[in-house]
Amino acid sequence: MSEDKKIEKISGIKGMNDILPEQAALWELFENTVQSVLKSYGFQQMRTPIVESTPLFARGLGAVTDIVEKEMYSFEDSMNGDKLTLRPENTAGIVRAALEHNITYDGPKRVWYNGPMFRHEKPQRGRYRQFHQVGAEALGFAGPDIDAELIVMCQRLWDDLGLTNVRLELNSIGDAAERNQHRAELIAYFEQHKDQLDAEAQRRLYSNPLRILDTKNPSMQDLVNNAPKLLDFLGEESKAHFEGVQKILRHNSIPFTINPRLVRGMDYYNRTVFEWVTDELGAQGTVCAGGRYDTLFTMFGGKHTPACGFAMGVERLLELMKLNGDAEVAQSCDVYLVHQGEQAQMQSFVLGERLRDAGLDVVLHCASATGIGSFKSQMKKADASGAAFAVIIGEDEAAAETVTVKSMRSEDFANNQTSVPFDTAVDYLVDQIVGADHDESQCDNPNHIHLHH
Missing domain, CATH: 3.30.930.10 (Bira Bifunctional Protein; Domain 2)
Structure with a gap:
């Protein structure tokens, strides 16, 4: 293929929609x-x-x-x-x-x-x-x-x-016999007013006259309203x-x-x-x-x-x-794992699996085409994910076998983070998240819908 030949894009079929x-x-x-x-x-x-x-x-x-x-x-x-x-x-x-x-x-x-x-x-x-x-x-x-x-x-x-x-x-x-009797009366009625029927109604007159009753044509509404009613048969x-x-x-x-x-x-x-x-x-x-x-x-x-x-x-x-407007759909995860450095990445994989074993939804930050990204860019992704908590493992945390847990939905966002030993991080996060869900459920409007656990 020559380099200057443009590859034609293939689009979806009209009226058949993607669900993103x-x-x-x-x-x-x-x-x-x-x-x-x-x-x-x-x-x-x-x-x-x-x-x-x-x-x-x-x-x-x-x-x-x-x-x-x-x-x-x-x-x-x-x-x-x-x-x-x-x-x-x-x-x-x-x-x-x-x-x-x-x-x-x-x-x-x-x-x-x-x-x-x-x-x-x-x-x-x-x-x-x-x-x-x-x-x-x-x-x-x-x-x-x-x-x-x-x-x-x-x-x-x-x-x-x-x-x-x-x-x-x-x-x-x-039933069929009752509909047949009504159908005969319906055809006879519409035949008497054939000049008022639109093209669609005339096409249906003998093949499916019942559907004429379903017409949305404003000019035919009086005619249809006065037609013989099936309930009478x-x-x-x-x-x-x-x-x-x-x-x-x-x-x-x-x-x-x-x-x-x-x-x-x-x-x-x-x-x-x-x-x-x-x-x-x-x-x-x-x-x-x-x-x-x-x-x-x-x-x-x-x-x-x-x-x-x-x-x-x-x-x-x-x-x-x-x-x-009553359906609030939370497209969120529980935890977003942010990491920097090879050892931190290894620990993030381990922690992610442990958190999933405990029933939490976890997104692990992975490299894009431009690389793994800085802590700042990863935290932006964590915020956009809708996660309740970001768990941060950098080189310092990896060496000390700790993690930094940051609440992403706290009013005091800037200061609301804490250091937790790696081996107790799962219990800590489960307590935080399950406890918050329980408190929320106590005051939920019974008609309010949210998609989460």
């Missing part, structure tokens, strides 16, 4: 909180591949949904000709895996997942081509109690994350199921609004559908959506298995946490 170290702490806080809440309800984690057979989604989501028609990343495997798709959602994959491994053979199962999904759409705030979802699926449960439990569990998660700016919308879309069983969900929510003081226009884009949903929404994220206001899908197992060739679940958009919830 300074952002990762908030992700970790969110994921740890989610895992804790889901575990407390008896949900076990499932991990499925991000690539599935394309027919899985065409059959499960419905061939005329936007996802299948124009948003899926689908390709043919050049090795064997298999038609494959990057998963656009994960309920279909969970059910495929549940059937393949017969996990409900001995009774219902509560499972959850966390990972990336892929949809080819115009990237914008809160809508990306690679995005992340956390979902929970309750497989084999028929009653309204599990629908309500999923919603109550979401409320607990919002509380633990310090989110107060989300609200619950609820609806029932009945529900039979006795569907009504009783929906009332059962509401009764449990009311008894647990979970406020909700019944939204008769709330529908689902996927074919497999029935009866209860719900969304948690916010007004703080613009057009992408839905942060969690779910509902019941009692027919999906049979659509995939399995025996009838009632089920209910939800999926939440991680990026949207993280954005909401940042806007909410």
